[in-house]
Every structure is written in C-alpha cells, then in structure tokens.
Amino acid sequence: MTGIILAGGKSTRMGSSKALLNIGGKTVVQRVIEVLQTIFPQIIIVANDEETYRHLGYPIVGDIISGYGPLGGLHAGLTASSSEVNFLVACDMPLLQPALIRFMISQTKDYDAVLPKSGPYLEPLHAVYKRSCLPAVEKVMAAGRKKVTSFFDDISINYLEEEELVAYGQPKRAFLNVNTPEDWLTVRKLLQDLEE
Numbered sequence: 001m002t003g004i005i006l007a008g009g010k011s012t013r014m015g016s017s018k019a020l021l022n023i024g025g026k027t028v029v030q031r032v033i034e035v036l037q038t039i040f041p042q043i044i045i046v047a048n049d050e051e052t053y054r055h056l057g058y059p060i061v062g063d064i065i066s067g068y069g070p071l072g073g074l075h076a077g078l079t080a081s082s083s084e085v086n087f088l089v090a091c092d093m094p095l096l097q098p099a100l101i102r103f104m105i106s107q108t109k110d111y112d113a114v115l116p117k118s119g120p121y122l123e124p125l126h127a128v129y130k131r132s133c134l135p136a137v138e139k140v141m142a143a144g145r146k147k148v149t150s151f152f153d154d155i156s157i158n159y160l161e162e163e164e165l166v167a168y169g170q171p172k173r174a175f176l177n178v179n180t181p182e183d184w185l186t187v188r189k190l191l192q193d194l195e196e
Contacts, residue, residue, distance in 0.1 A: 001039070001040050001041065001042070001083050001085045001086070001087070001105065002040055002041075002042040002043065002044060002077075002081040002082070002083040002085075002086045002087070003036035003039065003040035003042070003043045003044070003086075003087050003089065004043075004044050004046060004073075004074075004077035004078070004081065004086050004087065004088045004089070005029065005032055005033070005036070005043065005044070005045045005046065005089055005090075005091050006046050006070055006073040006074075006077070006088065006089070006090050006091060006125060007019050007029060007045050007046060007047040007052075007053060007091040008046055008047050008048050008049075008062075008063065008072075008073055019052075019053075019091040019092060028091065028092055028094045028178060028187075029045075029053070029056065029091045030056070031094040031096075032089060032091055032093060032094060032096060033056060033058070035096040035097075035098055035101070036087070036089070036096075038098050039087070039098055039101055039102060039105075040087065042081070042082070042083060043058045043059075044058065044059050044060075044061060044077055044080050044081060045058050045059070045060045045061075045091075046060075046061055046062070046063070046073040046076050046077045046080075047060055047061075047062065048062045048063060048066070050062070059080070061076050061077065061079075061080040062076065063075075063076050064076050064079060065141060067146075068141055068146050069146060069148070070090075070124070070125060070148040071137065071140070071141065071145075071146055071147065071148045071150065071151075072141070072146075073088075074088055074129065074133075074137060074148065075134070075137050075138065075141060078129060078131055078133060078134050078137065079134065081131065083131070084130055084131050084132075085105060085108055085128060085130055086128065086129050086130070086131070087101055087104070087105065087127075087128050088124075088125060088126075088127055088128075088129055089125060089126050090125040090126070090177055092177045092178040092179070093125075093126060093174070093175065093176065093177045094178070094187060095173050095174055095176050095187065095190060096126075096174055097168070097169035097170065097173070097174045099168045099169050100116075100165060100168045100169035100171060100174050102168075103165070103167075103168040104116060104127070104128050104160065105128055107128075107158050107160060108128055108130065108158070109158065110156070111130075111156045111157060111158040112129070112130050112132045112133050112136075112155035112156050112157065113127060113128060113129045113130065113133060113152075113155055113156075113157045113158070114127060114128040114157070114158045114160060115127045115152075115157050115158070115159050115160065116159075116160045116162075116165055116171060116175075117159060117160065117161055117162055118162055118171060118172060118175050119162060122149065122159075123175050124148045124149055125148070125177075126174065126175055132155070133151065133155050136151040136154035136155050137151050139151065139154065140154075173190065176190070
C-alpha cells in the first residue's frame with residue numbers, strides 16, 4: 001500500500017504554499033506525512049517543485065503530462081506507485097484520521113476506488129484508488145478532460161456515506177483543507193485544541 005500526497009497546487013488564495021504553512025513547529029505536509037507513516041510502508045509526493053519537498057526524505061515525482069491539476073497528480077502517483085492499493089490525499093489536509101483511512105482501505109474489495117462523501121459531496125482528494133484506475137485516467141486525459149472525477153464513469157467505485165464513516169472518526173474534520181486564510185484559522189484552532 002502506498003500513500004500519495006498531492007503537493008502541486010497553485011495556492012493562489014493563500015498567497016504562499018499551503019503545504020509549508022507552519023502549525024506548532026510542523027508544516028501542514030509534515031502533519032500529513034506523520035499520519036500516513038503509521039499506515040503506509042511507501043509514501044510518494046507528487047510535486048513539480050522537487051526542491052521544496054526534498055528535505056522531507058520521500059520520493060518526489062512530477063506530473064507526466066502537465067496542465068491536468070489533481071487528475072495529472074493522480075496519474076503521476078499511480079504510475080510511480082508499485083502498490084495495487086493507494087491512498088491519495090491533498091497536501092493541505094492536516095487533520096487526517098488513521099482509523100478513517102484504514103476503514104476506507106478495508107472497503108476496497110473488488111472495487112477500483114473507494115470514495116468518501118461529506119454530505120452530498122465527494123472527497124476525491126481523500127480517497128483510495130487502485131492501479132487498475134490508470135487506463136481510465138489515461139483515457140480521459142487523452143481526450144483532454146481535466147476534472148479529477150472525469151474517469152469515475154469508467155471504474156467501479158465503493159461510495160462511503162458520511163453515516164458509515166462517523167464510526168471511525170470525524171469525517172468533516174478529516175476532510176478540512178486549507179484553501180483560504182479563513183480555513184487556515186479554523187484548522188489552526190482545531191489543531192491547537194487537539195494538542196492541548
């Protein structure tokens with residue numbers, strides 16, 4: 001099993017790299033790595049700026065085909081991974097919960113992917129994808145489709161409702177990401193409360 005961290009976002013609303021924002025002496029991406037280390041023997045960082053993440057000590061791969069955003073990152077991560085089962089996560093989700101991730105992995109069965117839901121919304125950047133998704137990803141990329149969900153019609157997906165997830169943690173908190181300065185304040189407050 002491999003944990004794949006997407007660290008290639010532009011972060012225009014934050015004004016600086018979200019992954020490198022510091023909370024309590026640790027960067028957001030370090031907090032993501034700390035959780036993934038407890039579950040995955042392999043971790044891959046997908047980033048087009050290798051210099052920024054080299055100090056973390058994990059393999060860094062860039063997009064194979066640029067301009068596809070998170071879909072291109074998923075493609076690069078699955079291509080680089082030697083594991084059949086992979087957990088994809090955005091670098092700006094510092095409130096990950098190991099029990100929730102383990103439960104999602106346990107639900108792969110005969111599916112190509114496991115997608116959690118937060119209310120009516122999918123969380124495609126906190127999801128399990130098997131390498132068997134690669135042909136479908138490559139097909140939509142070849143057609144110029146860039147939305148990260150654009151290949152979902154071509155794979156088998158186990159959708160997990162929020163009600164199923166609450167037994168394994170707090171999904172709404174786990175799915176929180178840092179997109180705006182307001183998000184950053186919310187995440188910092190939650191982390192400070194957790195660490196007190």
